[in-house]
Amino acid sequence: xxNVEQHPSTLSVQEGDSAVIKxxxxxxxxxxxxxxxxxxxxxxxxxxxxxxxxxxxxxxxxAVTLNKTAKHFSLHITETQPEDSAVxxxxxxxxxxxxxxxxxxxxxxxLP
Amino acid sequence: xxxxxxxxxxxxxxxxxxxxxxxxxxxxHDAMYWYRQDPGQGLRLIYYSQxxxxxxxxxxxxxxxxxxxxxxxxxxxxxxxxxxxxxxYLCASSILAAPNSNQPQHFxxxxxxxxx
Numbered sequence: 001x002x003n004v005e006q007h008p009s010t011l012s013v014q015e016g017d018s019a020v021i022k023x024x025x026x027x028x029x030x031x032x033x034x035x036x037x038x039x040x041x042x043x044x045x046x047x048x049x050x051x052x053x054x055x056x057x058x059x060x061x062x063a064v065t066l067n068k069t070a071k072h073f074s075l076h077i078t079e080t081q082p083e084d085s086a087v088x089x090x091x092x093x094x095x096x097x098x099x100x101x102x103x104x105x106x107x108x109x110x111l112p
Numbered sequence: 113x114x115x116x117x118x119x120x121x122x123x124x125x126x127x128x129x130x131x132x133x134x135x136x137x138x139x140x141h142d143a144m145y146w147y148r149q150d151p152g153q154g155l156r157l158i159y160y161s162q163x164x165x166x167x168x169x170x171x172x173x174x175x176x177x178x179x180x181x182x183x184x185x186x187x188x189x190x191x192x193x194x195x196x197x198x199x200x201y202l203c204a205s206s207i208l209a210a211p212n213s214n215q216p217q218h219f220x221x222x223x224x225x226x227x228x
Contacts, residue, residue: 006154034216043202043219044155089154099170100217102154
């Protein structure tokens with residue numbers, strides 16, 4: 001089955017700096033890669049997703065890049081703010097299974 | 113998302129007891145999922161269902177059971193066979209699009225289960 005590895009497990013940045021979280025996946029058949037943000041005790045919320053026919057997608061301060069050859073994808077947050085502090089999860093899915101395999105999460109702390 | 117309701121928010125289980133977690137959605141989504149979340153770990157899939165009266169085991173189905181009698185409901189039973197049930201349980205749903213065309217999963221607020 002699919003295996004998703006996520007790094008780093010914790011990340012601290014100064015407010016206004018950029019943050020980058022990286023994930024690798026094992027199954028080349030995976031074609032959908034969402035990112036979720038989860039605040040303490042809350043539900044995961046989809047913040048951005050990318051499909052395998054696209055190399056990069058951007059939404060305001062958030063961007064995701066995908067390298068299918070290397071089987072890795074990354075989340076980039078620019079101009080970080082304290083409210084960006086949360087746990088971020090990457091995931092990968094193959095279309096036919098419609099299942100998501102999640103990474104282990106990254107605790108992002110934005111220091112004021 | 114307001115369209116997925118999980119209850120209760122907190123649940124306590126005694127030794128040898130089965131407990132059922134509720135998940136209801138009014139999004140008209142075909143697919144529903146149950147995940148378990150432990151501290152410092154990602155979400156692990158317990159069961160999923162793509163259509164009524166059909167469901168599939170996920171990665172950690174042992175000690176759990178589900179039913180899908182209605183499109184909008186997907187209850188999860190944590191049986192006494194699950195020896196380490198303490199975790200945060202999340203229900204999700206999604207549209208089933210064409211093959212090889214994934215749609216996002218939307219989550220409920222979760223149920224925190226503890227052992228007494």
